[in-house]
Amino acid sequence: xxxxxxxxxxxxxxxxxxxxxxxxxxxxxxxxxxxxxxxxxxxxxxxxxxxxxxxxxxxxxxxxxxxxxxxxxxxxxxxxxxxxxxxxxxxxxxxxxxxxxxxxxxxxxxxxxxxxxxxxxxxxxxxxxxxxxxxxxxxxxxxxxxxxx
Numbered sequence: 001x002x003x004x005x006x007x008x009x010x011x012x013x014x015x016x017x018x019x020x021x022x023x024x025x026x027x028x029x030x031x032x033x034x035x036x037x038x039x040x041x042x043x044x045x046x047x048x049x050x051x052x053x054x055x056x057x058x059x060x061x062x063x064x065x066x067x068x069x070x071x072x073x074x075x076x077x078x079x080x081x082x083x084x085x086x087x088x089x090x091x092x093x094x095x096x097x098x099x100x101x102x103x104x105x106x107x108x109x110x111x112x113x114x115x116x117x118x119x120x121x122x123x124x125x126x127x128x129x130x131x132x133x134x135x136x137x138x139x140x141x142x143x144x145x146x147x148x149x
Contacts, residue, residue, distance in 0.1 A: 047102055055095035056086055080148055090146075097139050104132030 067088045069076050077089035086094075107128025114121040 051095050051098045051102070054098055056091040057095075059086065060088055060091050078142075078146055080146060083143070083146055093142065094139075097135050097142065100131055101135035101139070104128045104130075104135055107131060 067077065069079060069087060077087050077093075079085050079087055079090065105128070107124055109128075111121045111125035111128055114124060
C-alpha cells in the first residue's frame with residue numbers, strides 16, 4: 001500500500017515539473033535557456049592564463065619582485081646569473097614575447113585556411129613566420145643574457 005502511494009506521488013511530481021515550463025509560458029514568464037560561453041572567449045582566456053603562468057605571474061604575485069635593479073653603469077631589469085629569480089619587468093617582457101609567439105603561430109594557422117585567396121595566404125604565412133621567428137630569437141637571447149653567456 002505504501003509503495004503504491006509513493007509511486008503515485010512521484011508520478012504526480014514528475015508530471016508537475018514536466019508541465020511547469022508550459023505553465024510559465026502560458027502566464028507570460030519567458031523561458032531561460034542555459035547559455036554556452038563563446039569558444040573564442042574561452043580560447044583567449046586559456047591563452048592568457050597559459051602566458052601568465054609561463055611568464056612567471058605566480059612568482060610575481062607571491063614574491064613581489066622589484067621592477068628595476070641598480071647596476072654600476074645604471075639601472076637594469078634583468079636579474080643575471082639565475083633563472084629562478086626575476087623582476088616584474090622581466091616577466092612582463094617574457095609575457096609579451098610569449099604572446100608574440102602565439103600570435104605568429106595563429107597567423108600561420110590562418111594562412112592555411114585561406115585556400116581560395118593565395119596572395120593573402122602567402123602574405124599571412126610570411127608575416128606569421130617572421131613574427132614567430134622574431135619571438136623565438138628574442139626569447140632565446142633574453143634567456144641567454146639571463147644565464148650570463
